[in-house]
Amino acid sequence: MSDAATLTRKADFPGLLTADGKPWHYLDTAASAQKPQAVIDAMTRALGRDYATVHRGVYGRSAQMTLGYEAARKRVAEFIGARSENEVVFVRGATEAINLVASSWGMTHIGEGDRIVLSTLEHHSNIVPWQMVAERTGAQIEVCPLTEDGRIDLGALEALLTPRTKLVALAHVSNVLGSVLDARAAANLVHAFGAKILLDGCQAAPRMALDMAALDCDFYAFSGHKLYGPTGIGVLWAREEILDAMPPWQGGGAMIDRVTFEKTTYAPPPQRFEAGTPMITEAIALHAAIDYVDALGPDRLFAHESALAQQLRDALRGLNSVTLFGPEQSAGIVSFAIEGVHPHDLGTILDEEHVAIRAGHHCAQPLMDHLGVPATARASFGLYSDESDIAALLRGIERTQRIFG
CATH class of the missing domain: 3.40.640.10 (Type I PLP-dependent aspartate aminotransferase-like (Major domain))
Structure with missing residues (x-):
């Protein structure tokens, strides 16, 4: 496990649990970050x-x-x-x-x-x-x-x-x-x-x-x-x-x-x-x-989230019908699309798996026009993210592909 993985401190963030106490895999930090107890x-x-x-x-x-x-x-x-x-x-x-x-x-x-x-x-x-x-x-x-x-x-x-x-x-x-x-x-x-x-x-x-x-x-x-x-x-x-x-x-x-x-x-x-x-x-x-x-150190945060983004991109590249957008090296944000699956449908199914992503145009409609899509699915990492969040996302994507396959 890399040094970046030591950054994860899920216990500091009470919002990373569901109402019944199960882990909530929050991959929407680019929209709004969860709050540590110290801030609360x-x-x-x-x-x-x-x-x-x-x-x-x-x-x-x-x-x-x-x-x-x-x-x-x-x-x-x-x-x-x-x-x-x-x-x-x-x-x-x-x-x-x-x-x-x-x-x-x-x-x-x-x-x-x-x-x-x-x-x-x-x-x-x-x-x-x-x-x-x-x-x-x-x-x-x-x-x-x-x-x-x-x-x-x-x-x-x-x-x-x-x-x-x-x-x-x-x-x-x-x-x-x-x-x-x-x-x-x-x-x-x-x-x-x-x-x-x-x-x-x-x-x-x-x-x-x-x-x-x-x-x-x-x-x-x-x-x-x-x-x-x-x-x-x-x-x-x-x-x-x-x-x-x-x-x-x-x-x-x-x-x-x-x-x-x-x-x-x-x-x-x-x-x-x-x-x-x-x-x-x-x-x-x-x-x-x-x-x-x-x-924690902003430089370490960048390394941590970038490493997770690269890991997710590598995993998604191995799945059929998945299109990735953006550069190979990104600052903890990965946007993608699955052929035949609207991002909103993907987001709904992932929610059933306790995985939160963003689906839509992300307040960047001119960029969507440039990419030639109406919307993308976006997974974005935070300092509390780890490999378990990626695993949960991949399980949800595989389930979605079976449903729409």
């Missing part, structure tokens, strides 16, 4: 004995909660290699982070005839906000194609770039194919034309070591619930000088300096972009999730 405990304490609002209260518990909330911001900054916690904006999720950039930075810096470059494999959350910007400004959307094995084609990206390119928005890791972008190489190409680059890090943050300086991107977005934390919180990282120049996105309490009916002045980032009562308990639980992941 942190959120329970924050909602209970420790709860108070932040930033405004002068009483002791409010001051302590404020310290905890801001400590979470600092922990995120450390985890992703940010220069300062002032570069970390808490949002509801990666979708909100990308919309924030599109509405604030995009509507300020992108105009008629300018170009926004996306790729074929993007999640809808990294397509639709830019379409909205293009519709409002008269900018053009251009699409970077993929290599034959399902990676963003950097040669094609370079050919698309012009002085009119203002922003390139790409997935760091594909949520369907598991293909990993050479993010630094992409950033070098984009910056050579004076444009900015945004990376959708939803699938990278839970399974790769991150360093914003090394990536050299301008914006980075990810969600807490995929990083073994709670729903309702995500992170937008951006260079401090870029955030300083961006106008507010939403108005309300907490994001102001002074309000009069004649004029309002705004707080500096990140508070400028966090209108209203923040996601207090979620931030504290995210802190706990990052501590959990960091203790």
